[in-house]
Amino acid sequence: MFGKKMSVMKKELEWQLFNDSETGIHTRVYDVVIPSDLNESELEKYLDDIYHEYSSERYSRVKRLN
Numbered sequence: 001m002f003g004k005k006m007s008v009m010k011k012e013l014e015w016q017l018f019n020d021s022e023t024g025i026h027t028r029v030y031d032v033v034i035p036s037d038l039n040e041s042e043l044e045k046y047l048d049d050i051y052h053e054y055s056s057e058r059y060s061r062v063k064r065l066n
């Protein structure tokens with residue numbers, strides 16, 4: 001999310017979203033549901049649409065970090 005590191009993992013047939021801390025702790029985000037039929041290539045746009053109200057001049061979109 002805009003200026004915040006998050007990760008997405010697929011467990012069985014479910015996409016799971018996590019907030020990532022600087023210490024390596026992952027906290028599950030339950031209030032965002034990612035459709036299970038979404039392809040990995042579509043995650044960036046989907047999360048950008050969900051979180052667009054948090055954008056700022058510095059962080060204008062969700063982007064994938066490798």
